[in-house]
Amino acid sequence: MLKNLYQNDRRILKDCLPLKLPLCVSIEPTNLCNFKCVMCFHGNNEYADGAKPLKNMEWDIFQKTLDDLKNWTDGAGEKIKLLKLYSLGEPMVNPRLCDMVKAVKERDVAEQIEITTNGSLLTRETAKKLVEYGLDIIRISIYGIEEERNKYITKSSYTPSDIWENVRFLHEYREKTGGAKPKIYVKMFDAGKSVNEEFLKKYEDIADVVGIDEIFNMDVGENDVFENYYGDEAAQEHRNSMESNIFQEKRACRYPFTHLTVRNDGTVITCCADWLKELRFGDIKEHSIQEIWESKSLYDLRQKMLSTKGQCFKACRACEIPYRDLPEDSVDELDFNRFGYVNEY
Numbered sequence: 027m028l029k030n031l032y033q034n035d036r037r038i039l040k041d042c043l044p045l046k047l048p049l050c051v052s053i054e055p056t057n058l059c060n061f062k063c064v065m066c067f068h069g070n071n072e073y074a075d076g077a078k079p080l081k082n083m084e085w086d087i088f089q090k091t092l093d094d095l096k097n098w099t100d101g102a103g104e105k106i107k108l109l110k111l112y113s114l115g116e117p118m119v120n121p122r123l124c125d126m127v128k129a130v131k132e133r134d135v136a137e138q139i140e141i142t143t144n145g146s147l148l149t150r151e152t153a154k155k156l157v158e159y160g161l162d163i164i165r166i167s168i169y170g171i172e173e174e175r176n177k178y179i180t181k182s183s184y185t186p187s188d189i190w191e192n193v194r195f196l197h198e199y200r201e202k203t204g205g206a207k208p209k210i211y212v213k214m215f216d217a218g219k220s221v222n223e224e225f226l227k228k229y230e231d232i233a234d235v236v237g238i239d240e241i242f243n244m245d246v247g248e249n250d251v252f253e254n255y256y257g258d259e260a261a262q263e264h265r266n267s268m269e270s271n272i273f274q275e276k277r278a279c280r281y282p283f284t285h286l287t288v289r290n291d292g293t294v295i296t297c298c299a300d301w302l303k304e305l306r307f308g309d310i311k312e313h314s315i316q317e318i319w320e321s322k323s324l325y326d327l328r329q330k331m332l333s334t335k336g337q338c339f340k341a342c343r344a345c346e347i348p349y350r351d352l353p354e355d356s357v358d359e360l361d362f363n364r365f366g367y368v369n370e371y
């Protein structure tokens with residue numbers, strides 16, 4: 027399982043907060059996707075209305091975000107640990123994704139750049155550019171190794187063999203050019219022992235890490251993640267187990283303290299699970315990214331997160347992400363007196 031990949035020597039997060047810079051900044055190249063997966067926001071009829079504007083990020087907004095990051099990281103004398111070019115959509119839908127990777131590399135604002143993709147649009151041309159521009163990490167999510175299952179989940183005409191071939195070429199090209207980057211992670215949600223084994227075998231020679239991930243719930247609108255992926259019985263079983271065990275003790279989420287996401291239209295929120303932008307605390311078109319991180323809006327949001335353990339936010343009430351965290355990453359006992367804000371808005 028992928029959680030075995032967590033490092034063992036983790037620091038206690040609450041002792042390191044507040045952070046001068048977020049650990050992770052996500053920039054959303056697009057909120058469009060070419061798949062309509064049954065367990066995702068995109069497979070939900072409310073998505074088109076709730077997540078609008080549905081479009082690729084305009085280059086001006088991307089450039090402004092990057093300029094802000096450059097000023098901020100230069101001033102702070104440190105870089106963002108991880109910059110993700112990904113949030114709600116399939117990043118390769120944006121035809122300028124590779125230019126974005128190149129621009130972030132050139133500005134040198136992050137220690138690592140990562141993309142998460144469904145792999146269907148990873149053409150040879152794109153693969154070559156990603157290797158040449160120095161992308162650090164690519165995460166490829168596979169939804170089925172059997173054609174019918176894959177079609178049912180993704181509602182797309184891309185087959186498991188198309189995607190396997192795309193990954194194979196990326197790996198081959200990277201090896202041929204002698205580079206170690208991007209590091210290729212491939213994962214699939216648990217599909218039962220024999221399918222899992224077949225999947226691991228299929229990808230073991232063309233990826234650096236192949237893993238089976240556990241599916242988890244979040245608010246994806248009318249869809250129930252578990253129900254659509256595994257069926258009614260498994261969904262009910264999961265709900266019962268969460269209600270009777272894990273949800274008994276509510277947990278605050280670390281994301282408002284460690285992450286920042288710039289959506290396709292410049293809105294700034296905490297995380298990719300918040301597709302309706304409920305946890306919005308800024309806009310890149312109105313303030314710099316540093317001003318947003320040091321704002322009263324974010325201070326208030328953090329305070330609410332801690333005092334209600336996220337229960338005042340609809341997105342967080344349905345989200346299992348904090349319950350998957352390791353104890354070292356808990357913010358429940360955080361001393362909020364250490365926090366303040368610089369900007370009044």
Ligand code: SF4
Nearest residue numbers: 279297299342345347
């Ligand atoms: S609980 Fe989920 S929705 Fe809420 S901030 Fe954390 S990751 Fe985002």
